[in-house]
Amino acid sequence: MAKIQLENVKKAFGKVQALDGITLEVKDKEFFVLFGPAGAGKTTILNCIAGIMMPEEGVIKFDDQVMNLIDSAHRNVAMVFENYALYPQMTVYDNMASALRSKLYRKDESEIKERIQWAARIMKMENLLERLPSQLSNGQKQRVAMGRALVRTPNVFLMDEPLAHLDAKLRNAMRTELKEMQANLGSTCIYVTHDFMEAMALGDRIAIIKEGKIVQIGNGDEIYYMPCNEFTAQLMGDPEINIIDADISGSEDGYSAGFRVKGEKVTYALPKDAGVYTKIRELNLTRADIGIRPQHVKYSFEPKEGYFKATVYSYESIGNKSVIVVDCGDDANSQLRMIAPNGLSIAIDSDIYIHLEMEHAILFGSDTKEYIVRYDEANYIALAASQEEK
């Protein structure tokens, strides 16, 4: 097992700069997630680490040893792909043994058997060893592909969206299983995904990648509660965070945020919070983008103190709960999403009254879209730090 470092790695495909100066360090035995939208360069990073691609610039180190000029076979990495890439004519056992029977990693058969049985136990597929890939379900195939990586003792496991091919249910079930195995694995792992739940659940740390650059690195709590910009905030969370472009007014005795809903001005007092008030004063903020997650937007069907009027745009179930989308007129803050229980009878285009729980707000710069401050920041910093220890 090894520590992996990337220093200012750059890679271009023709005119497209796929990687634009990636610097990161994956600690020994860490489960590190690369997370971002399609085309961000996540897989390219993985391929550069594996040695499948050569970066034009930058250094890749395994345990402080420069690997740039070492070909991929000798880097001793194990890869798991989205499409399982199993040998169709071989049984599961032979598929798993294939790497250990190759010239480079040759082991004797008794040791191979021992390793395969160990991996099969961890992957819960002891009963599948004699089957052919064609006799396996997709979830089982992916398990075999992972088991095949596991039997080796590579410097690092590289996993490229191993669950992306599976349907939603199986994906979630496999994610939970993977989480359970992770503790037994005890090895460095770099995992690429575009699913934020996978990133949150599995990653010791997560790197958010956008257009070939690293946007933020941190553990799940840091990224969820203190996203460095609106882009990250929107990636983490489903339904995504509401962003409201508001004016800030008032003084230290009490700031308030104002924005327009259906042409009318709505003003919200910003609850007192030392961190937030200090930032507003220091930066002399007159405008900010206020981020509020859907679970912190409340609704009522009757007019209520502190609630403003809007219209229902849609109401739909997302499984164990539902999302109400409301229309707030045609300016930039036009839609708000909120969580509601299933089974309400809500007519589309009917009136609804909305309340924003400002005490959970995150403030972003209205021009820069960068994180400024959030409510209860100190608490969340402590929460995130407590996750680091493990």
Added chain:
Amino acid sequence: MAGLTLNHLYKRYDNSGKKKKIKNDFAVKDLNLVCEQGEFIALLGPSGCGKTTTLRMIAGLEEITDGEIYIGERLVNNLHPKDRNIGLAFEDYAMYPPLNVYGNVAFNLRAKGVDKNEIDRRVREIAPLMQIDDLLDKMPVKLSGGQKQRVNIARAIIREPELMLMDEPLSHLDGKARQAMRTEIKRLINKIKCTTVYVTHDQLEAMSLADKIAIINFGVLQQFGTPAEVYDDPVNEFVASFIGEPPMNILETTIINKGGTFFFTFQNSNLQITVPKRYYSVVSDGFRCKMGVRPMDVLVGGADSEGTPEEIATFENLGDERRIGIHVGDVLLMLITEDEKRYRRGDIIKLEVRGEKTHLFDINTGDRIREKN
């Protein structure tokens, strides 16, 4: 606009040419469905369950082995697809690449020889509804997946069909686009009030879109009801575990009687859950069945809780919520919490199960065991 009635519908694919004789060769078996006018129904099931076959039979693209299909009052069994007055939207967009969006949307009406001004009026009417008004001059290759699907649906509804059929129209789109498009479809159908049959394997899509869901497995209808009905009152284990994410926890249990109180007990586990009183009429000491409980009805008890102490096997922090897995025998019992507290693998929590939210299923057939009144 009209309703849709399926009456003892069967479909059997002719296997005579194939070497292997397939035993269960009915793709659709005795399917009865009534869809009221203006209703949005979803045909939901795993792949290969016969839902697309059903849709194709309604459209007239597939021959019917036995049974009757009525659109409104009309028996359409022997009607040519083009005479059934149906709008179709499939997973693939199948647009004419040399025509721009306007041409694609207008194509059908042009083929029918509708007056030019009338076509123009209808295209301009439908375009803002589907939010494609600023795309009308674009060519299909320039469109994103979501835009293509919008054009595709516009093309189907411009014919003012009596019945809309959609076959997994969202499955090509990625997460975010899919969610946005789902909202759009829901609003659109709500506006035009067209009877719609929607095929999907994604329970979430069915739950969020449909007025009623028909859950099909192996060609047989399992349950037909509103989303709330199939979620809260599943007829069998299949429906219970198919609807909902994460799925309902289903555990084999032996019920024991301890001084007049019944408890669910589980093999290789200390967990005991009180059997709700309403089941007392159907259970007895030593009764074996399956118990189902949704992950949100399993709770982490406080310090003074009387719940069973259990060790956490998995803890997933998903941001909005947290999921905890606990081994009960060899099954992983999942629970969901929105509590901010963080746990680690190996931590001990007190497990409480909302007994009143449990369902019982027959251990062999998987059918729901209901309390007697």
